[in-house]
Amino acid sequence: MIRLDGVRKTRGQGAQRYSLEIDRLHLAAGERVALVGPSGCGKSTLLDLLALVLAPDAAQGFALGGEDVAGLWRARQLDRLASWRSRHLGYVLQAGGLLGFLDVRGNIRLPRQLLGLGDDGSVERLAEALDVHDQLGKKPATLSIGQRQRVSCARALAHGPALLLADEPTASLDPVNADRVMQLLLREAEACQVTCVVATHDEALAHKAGLTVLRMACRRDTDGGVTASLERAA
């Protein structure tokens, strides 16, 4: 499902430089991993690369579901990247990333509408499974953070993506709620055979959820810049 070889991404220069180097990351379809590491070690940058919203500076190989992502970026085929993202990707953002002008139902339904998929009851089913079914008519601003996160999970899964990315989905939650949201998300992802990459700083939670842990680390280089990498390749 995911094949990254020699992927590089750098931001800034000199002491402000931040580089992410992924020598090898191969994940099979249905595999579920956690990117674990301290803040600033490149978890979100790696997720953005996988979400096709950030272009790599260099890549010996970068493929998602058989699609040559590196080639699409080189050819600047942004519409095909957006189309692939829309069709195959679900992304749970740290703060939910919900659209305030839509109600919960509208937020969950939107990825399906964008793909022209009809109403097959998956919105209600996911809302039920993630325990937000009684919030469907409400605007995100009236929800608690935990509820928003669960709505975000439902939205990420509504169109049946092949790849689910989650960026600190439980960071804003208390431990009880964090555990609950993670369990609900992964249960649904497993039910749909979705490949999962979850970024979290909570290694214990990742272990408890049964995720394969991939540690990310960073080092300070002689120029003062920072280079982040996957410590243990999958």
Place this chain on the structure above:
Amino acid sequence: MRPLLIAGLAWQDFRNDARLSACAVLALVAVIAPLLVLFGLKFGLVGSLTERLQRDPGVREIIPLGGGRFRAEFIEELAQHPRVAFAIPRTRQIAATAELLLPAHGRGLTVEMLPTAEGDPLLAQVAPPDGLQQVVLSFTAAEKLGARAGDELQASFSRQQAGQMQWRRTRLQVSSVLPLAAFERDGLFASLQLLEAVEDYRDGRAVAALGWQGEEQGSASARVYPALRLYARELNDVEPLRQFFAERKLLVSTQAAQIAQVQSLSRNLDLVFWIIASLAVAGAVAAIAAGAVAAVERKQRELAVLRLLGFGTAALLLFVMLQALYSGLLAAAVAGLLYLLAEHGLNRLFMQVPGEFASHLLPMHYLVALCAVLLASTAAAALGGWRVARIEACQGIRDV
């Protein structure tokens, strides 16, 4: 790209930001409503003045001054001129009076005789008299005689020959009576043949058609007319016709100055309107473009999420432009309503003549105004909204 889905999302966001949307709409209303009132005034006032001139055929009349000598062929040619609505020769003024009597009432009246024919603007909807024995009476003449359409009049024509007064009488049928506004003097509209017959009789010549005796007629083609009744087709045709006569050294009297005055007023108001409209539209476009820039900045997070979900640049730009379009539509509707209120008030205050307006707009004007507003809104939003192209999905999504 799914335009209907984008339109729905843009509308929901527009509604969600109700206060800001209302501000954008009101800002546009503040520009559009005064422009509509201004244009309504220009169109209403100038339109009423022009219509008033158009309604009165006298304004389009060209009256030859001094003693003219016009041949029938020249007047016939003139009648075919594209700028001429109606032309007919006039006999000498001294021979163009008749003494009328309605035998039933015993009332008599001396009236002016005017030649008429098909297409006479003074007759408007009234059919012209047919033959030598039919006439159309002016309202005042009919009133004084107590005559109505269908009545038979006795007309007397006098002449002095060898120191003796002579009279001839003939019966004339009133085919119609003109409305007062068409001709306000005591007049009788008859065929040119009747006027020529009367002129011939007064000149001592015989009129075979009416059985009046006198000298034998000369050649008909040799007849020379001292004047003619001439009407321009449109107000704009009056001045060219005046020039036509001036080139032939013929002095004519026209209402060209009065027409020019109204046309000058129209031109000046046009200029004032377009200056104000240009400034206002430039301001509105700048405001909409600035609003679009601000909207893109304000909604950066939401736009980033939409991009993350698969929106392309064109879809995002459409999202921003549609919201400007909604503002434009609502603003046009509100401005239209405000204008209608203002129009009602202005017309009540300043206009007393039915059918005339101080402020007036045609449905076409509303349509043009709506299209202009939507076009300006969309173009200005596109101008300001191009910044969406710079929004990357990775920007801002961590904050929402």
